[in-house]
Amino acid sequence: xxxxLFHKKRHYATLGQPATxxxxxxxxxxxxxxxxxxxxxxxxxxxxKKHLFTCPHCGYHFAVDAPSRVELTLDEGSxxxxxxxxxxxxxxxxxxxxxKVKKAQKxxxxxxxxxxxxxTLDTEPVIIGVMDPRFIMGSMGAAAGEKLTRAMERAxxxxxxxxxxxxxxxxxxxxxxxxxxxxxxxxxxxxxxxEAGVLFVTVITNPTTGGVSASxxxxxxxxxxxxxxxxxxxxxxxxxxxxxxxxxxxxxxSEFVLEHGMVDQVVNRKALxxxxxxxxxxxxxxxxxxxx
Amino acid sequence: xxxxxxxxxPIRDLRTKITELHELMAKSGVDLNGEIAKLEHRMDDxxxxxxxxxxxxxxxxxxxxxxxxxTLDYIHGICSEFMELHGDxxxxxxxxxxxxxxxxxxxxxxxxxxxxxxxxxxxxHRNFGMAxxxxxxxxxxxxxxxxxxxRPVVTFIDTAGAYPGxxxxxxxxxxxxxxxxxxxxxxxxxxxxxxxxxxxxxGALGLGVTDRIFVLEYAWYSVIAPESAAAILWKDSAQGPxxxxxxxxxxxxxxxxxxxxxxxxxxxxxxxxxxxxxxxxVRKKVIExxxxxxxxxxxxxxxxxxDKYRDMGTFVER
Ligand SMILES: [Zn+2]
Numbered sequence: 018x019x020x021x022l023f024h025k026k027r028h029y030a031t032l033g034q035p036a037t038x039x040x041x042x043x044x045x046x047x048x049x050x051x052x053x054x055x056x057x058x059x060x061x062x063x064x065x066k067k068h069l070f071t072c073p074h075c076g077y078h079f080a081v082d083a084p085s086r087v088e089l090t091l092d093e094g095s096x097x098x099x100x101x102x103x104x105x106x107x108x109x110x111x112x113x114x115x116x117k118v119k120k121a122q123k124x125x126x127x128x129x130x131x132x133x134x135x136x137t138l139d140t141e142p143v144i145i146g147v148m149d150p151r152f153i154m155g156s157m158g159a160a161a162g163e164k165l166t167r168a169m170e171r172a173x174x175x176x177x178x179x180x181x182x183x184x185x186x187x188x189x190x191x192x193x194x195x196x197x198x199x200x201x202x203x204x205x206x207x208x209x210x211x212e213a214g215v216l217f218v219t220v221i222t223n224p225t226t227g228g229v230s231a232s233x234x235x236x237x238x239x240x241x242x243x244x245x246x247x248x249x250x251x252x253x254x255x256x257x258x259x260x261x262x263x264x265x266x267x268x269x270x271s272e273f274v275l276e277h278g279m280v281d282q283v284v285n286r287k288a289l290x291x292x293x294x295x296x297x298x299x300x301x302x303x304x305x306x307x308x309x
Numbered sequence: 310x311x312x313x314x315x316x317x318x319p320i321r322d323l324r325t326k327i328t329e330l331h332e333l334m335a336k337s338g339v340d341l342n343g344e345i346a347k348l349e350h351r352m353d354d355x356x357x358x359x360x361x362x363x364x365x366x367x368x369x370x371x372x373x374x375x376x377x378x379x380t381l382d383y384i385h386g387i388c389s390e391f392m393e394l395h396g397d398x399x400x401x402x403x404x405x406x407x408x409x410x411x412x413x414x415x416x417x418x419x420x421x422x423x424x425x426x427x428x429x430x431x432x433x434h435r436n437f438g439m440a441x442x443x444x445x446x447x448x449x450x451x452x453x454x455x456x457x458x459x460r461p462v463v464t465f466i467d468t469a470g471a472y473p474g475x476x477x478x479x480x481x482x483x484x485x486x487x488x489x490x491x492x493x494x495x496x497x498x499x500x501x502x503x504x505x506x507x508x509x510x511x512g513a514l515g516l517g518v519t520d521r522i523f524v525l526e527y528a529w530y531s532v533i534a535p536e537s538a539a540a541i542l543w544k545d546s547a548q549g550p551x552x553x554x555x556x557x558x559x560x561x562x563x564x565x566x567x568x569x570x571x572x573x574x575x576x577x578x579x580x581x582x583x584x585x586x587x588x589x590x591v592r593k594k595v596i597e598x599x600x601x602x603x604x605x606x607x608x609x610x611x612x613x614x615x616d617k618y619r620d621m622g623t624f625v626e627r
Contacts, residue, residue: 102627108566109557128627159622166619188510188532190541193556194568197510197532198621201518204490205618212495228532231471231511235487250482250511251473259473269478277479 053077055245069286078243078286080223082125083132083149086182090145090290095136100167104128105160105192114191121152130185131161133168135177138290141297144172146181148229150222155185157229158192162199165233169206169217178216178297183234187227200232207236216300218293221248221271221280239296240280241289242271248280314370317578320359323352360578363527365559366550369535371527372506376581378588380407380422380465383505386588387420387463387595388413394454397446400480405436405472406444406516408451410460414596419455421448421516422465425506438507439472442485445515449489456498461599464502464516469534471512486515493518494618499602499610503573503591504528505580508558520614521598522568524560525587526575530568531558567621 051060055077065072069089070079081089087096104122107114122128130152135144146168148155157165165181172179188196210217219237224247231250234240242248249269257264267273271283284292313321327348334341363371384391388411396402408421423440426432448464455462471482493500500519507513508530524530531538538556539548553559563569573594576583602610 100626103624104627106623106625108623109555111555158624160624162622163624190533190538190556192532192622193566194531194558194563195566195622197514198568198618200487200511200514201490201494202618202621204487204518205494205615208491208494209615211491228511230483231486231515232490233487235481235484236491248483249478250471250486251478255473256475256478260475264475268475277481279481279484 051079054079071286076244076285078223078245080150080184082151083127083147086147087132087134087136087145089286090180090182090293091136091138091143092140096134096145097136098132098134099171100133100164101128103160103164105158105189107191108159108195109191109193111191111193117153117191125149125151127152129160129164130155130157130189131164133164135171138180138297139294141294141301142177143297144168144177144179146179148182148184150184150224153189155183155229156187156189156196157185157199158189158196159199161189162196162202165199165203166206169203169210172215172217173206173210173213176213176215178218178300179210180218180220180293180297181233181237182220182222183225183229184222185225185227185229185234187229197228200228203233204236207233216296218296220284220289220293222246224248226250226252235279241282241284241292242274242280243286243289244271244283246271248274312375314367314374316359316363316367316370320352320356320578323348323355327352356577364550365529365553365557365562366535368527368559369529369549369553371579371581372525372529374579374581375427376584377506378580378584379427380420380424380467380505382584383422383465383503383588383591384409384411384420386585387411387592388418389415391420394451395447397443397450399443399446401443403436403441403444403447404434405438405440405468406448408448410455413592413599416599417458417460418595418599419451419460419462420465421451421462422505423468423513423516425467436472438468439470440468440512440515441472441474441477442480442482445471445482445485445489448516449485449492452489452492452496452500456496459498461499461501461603462496462519463595463599464500464519466502466504466508466513466516466530467506467528468509468512469507470509471515486511489515490518494614495611497607497611499599499605500614501595501598501602503594504530504569505591507534509534518618520602520610520617521570523571523573523594523598524563524569525573525580526560527579528560529553529558530563531556 053072056075058074133146221242391411393409407424423438425438426435501521502517502519504524535552536546536549538552540546560572576586580587
């Protein structure tokens with residue numbers, strides 16, 4: 018569901034404290050200076066990049082575009098992109114949709130909301146997928162579903178682990194029920210990976226909701242989440258209207274879902290690469306194995 | 310008598326007129342049979358035209374009519390004997406999802422579905438057919454049980470959506486639905502689903518990754534309920550009718566989009582006008598389809614299921 022992607026009300030944590038509630042992911046650092054959405058500090062772009070797009074003052078995690086995420090994650094120069102030419106059509110002749118896609122393409126330089134490919138991380142081979150929150154809120158239509166499915170199929174066929182960074186408002190409404198079915202399509206591919214015994218790791222970034230949350234994001238063998246990321250099925254406003262009460266500020270944050278058992282760890286972006294490296298090395302090593 | 314919708318008024322008016330003529334004839338002794346026959350003929354024509362020409366929104370309204378058969382009605386109409394099985398073995402029994410084991414023509418079957426209430430009191434108990442994670446986990450347990458014993462799984466989908474509540478989120482609504490999608494993809498028994506009323510987004514799909522997808526004539530299936538789509542698109546949930554059109558959520562659209570394998574014809578005016586006829590149609594379809602699917606070896610069935618979902622959605626490659 019695309020309902021209520023981002024919160025209208027903002028919560029500003031006090032200086033030095035991490036945000037207890039996710040803030041909109043729409044502001045990827047663009048200019049020379051940027052204002053931290055959590056503590057309000059003015060941060061120089063160069064400084065921000067040095068801190069892996071986290072606030073040097075309060076640790077708030079800024080959103081990361083897909084190309085930067087690939088760069089932060091993989092060994093330098095190891096990335097080979099898959100299926101960069103796959104892009105959306107307008108299956109329902111939905112008013113305004115083609116223009117929306119064109120604008121997103123122009124703004125991001127990408128053809129779709131997800132980038133896939135292969136590379137190495139500390140020399141371990143890995144297939145990577147990164148959803149870009151700038152591209153129609155990272156929503157999943159048939160093109161994104163196809164790219165992810167192909168990446169999963171390659172992972173299953175070549176027994177290569179896959180790491181997927183999620184950031185999405187859910188299924189892309191403008192493609193109607195066909196976008197809903199991308200949840201099924203990717204899950205069917207993940208079942209193949211599962212049967213083949215191939216590792217699938219998801220990293221939940223802000224925000225991961227709706228149809229993406231209720232499909233591959235929740236199907237990692239290991240699920241990591243960045244601090245303060247929104248991770249849930251239904252939107253906050255929808256829930257508040259349904260239950261007619263206010264939700265706690267930290268509702269559906271990484272820390273909240275960790276406490277409720279839905280993710281394995283909340284990992285600071287600065288530690289993320291090392292943790293992924295460890296996970297890949299653990300799964301690449303042959304160890305004690307029982308005799309045949 | 311099921312309640313009727315505004316657009317059904319012309320038919321209702323004619324029916325009233327016919328009743329009046331019958332009464333008048335009884336009272337006065339004047340032969341009005343000719344008049345009555347004419348009116349009945351007109352009513353038939355009118356009904357056919359009206360229901361044939363329904364707008365997508367009118368279909369949505371029909372899909373939500375009380376009096377349509379619920380999952381338990383289908384279950385008891387399809388099975389000669391049935392036993393309901395409760396609980397997810399994790400937390401609780403979710404009344405919004407029902408399931409169990411039974412016999413159809415002497416053959417074992419597992420049936421699972423969303424369960425709406427027949428009246429307000431039962432609807433509150435059933436949470437209007439909107440499941441918590443516990444409902445999806447009960448379904449999962451029953452599907453895996455069916456797989457263990459090699460019996461086919463039939464699901465009935467009729468939900469406005471998975472319940473958007475606090476406890477549902479705390480207990481992992483996303484995880485519960487996601488796991489069902491993946492497990493259903495690999496379930497080593499024939500599976501089919503019927504969208505009998507409302508197919509609301511992920512909450513519907515959580516029971517819907519099956520070898521065959523059948524959609525009843527007036528049912529809808531969508532990534533988002535039309536009112537919610539309207540609220541996002543035009544900031545006005547009253548524009549549901551427009552969204553119902555734009556989103557292509559009717560049975561015929563679903564067939565055209567390659568989602569529905571078949572559209573199941575409803576009695577004229579909807580399943581609620583003749584529940585017994587509707588249930589009989591569905592029962593026949595269940596038996597026919599399982600006869601067909603069980604002729605395939607499981608490996609072929611799973612390969613075909615993979616391809617079915619693999620091919621969903623259109624895109625271009627530059
Ligand atoms: Zn800050």
